[in-house]
Amino acid sequence: DAGITQSPRYKITETGRQVTLMCHQTWSHSYMFWYRQDLGHGLRLIYYSAAADITDKGEVPDGYVVSRSKTENFPLTLESATRSQTSVYFCASSETLTDTQYFGPGTRLTVL
Amino acid sequence: QKEVEQNSGPLSVPEGAIASLNCTYSDRGSQSFFWYRQYSGKSPELIMFIYSNGDKEDGRFTAQLNKASQYVSLLIRDSQPSDSATYLCLLGGSQGNLIFGKGTKLSVKP
Numbered sequence: 001d002a003g004i005t006q007s008p009r010y011k012i013t014e015t016g017r018q019v020t021l022m023c024h025q026t027w028s029h030s031y032m033f034w035y036r037q038d039l040g041h042g043l044r045l046i047y048y049s050a051a052a053d054i055t056d057k058g059e060v061p062d063g064y065v066v067s068r069s070k071t072e073n074f075p076l077t078l079e080s081a082t083r084s085q086t087s088v089y090f091c092a093s094s095e096t097l098t099d100t101q102y103f104g105p106g107t108r109l110t111v112l
Numbered sequence: 113q114k115e116v117e118q119n120s121g122p123l124s125v126p127e128g129a130i131a132s133l134n135c136t137y138s139d140r141g142s143q144s145f146f147w148y149r150q151y152s153g154k155s156p157e158l159i160m161f162i163y164s165n166g167d168k169e170d171g172r173f174t175a176q177l178n179k180a181s182q183y184v185s186l187l188i189r190d191s192q193p194s195d196s197a198t199y200l201c202l203l204g205g206s207q208g209n210l211i212f213g214k215g216t217k218l219s220v221k222p
Binding site: 035043044090103104106 | 143144146154155156157158161200202204209210211212213214215
């Protein structure tokens with residue numbers, strides 16, 4: 001089915017471990033985004049990508065790495081997870097930067 | 113720093129009433145404005161977008177944009193209990209920055 005998917009949906013890891021969250025969209029949207037959502041902070045943009053091999057920082061990029069080798073995939077890596085990265089992570093995609101964004105179901109990450 | 117402000121609520125309205133949700137922003141160059149609804153434990157889903165000053169209606173929802181006063185609002189007519197959710201405004205800024213408000217929690221009481 002067309003849409004945007006995220007995996008895993010739930011993840012528990014330990015401080016210092018590397019974690020990769022996956023995002024896949026089937027619309028061939030140019031833009032893809034990663035957000036984190038925390039109580040009291042709302043949704044904050046981590047990174048976004050305009051096309052394959054083009055990425056840019058958002059509001060809270062520190063501690064995260066992204067890549068986009070294919071248009072449909074946009075993985076987010078926490079190179080050395082910290083407790084402050086415990087959050088719900090949403091991936092989204094859109095045709096243009098200021099177009100409607102369509103969100104994936106989210107990944108709930110807990111860092112112990 | 114560019115900001116987007118929303119009253120966190122909760123905003124409580126009786127069923128059948130009009131719910132009014134507001135969002136103010138600091139970036140005068142903001143070009144696109146979106147309202148998303150998010151149910152607890154779910155991902156945000158688009159309700160409406162608006163780019164030009166004035167009102168835009170879609171069923172029970174009306175978005176209002178006033179760039180001079182730097183606010184965008186969402187009116188929900190004939191509110192239903194199923195409208196109970198958190199409403200997020202998203203601004204597409206002048207330099208490509210995207211900023212969400214923290215959201216307003218709406219509760220519609222039967």
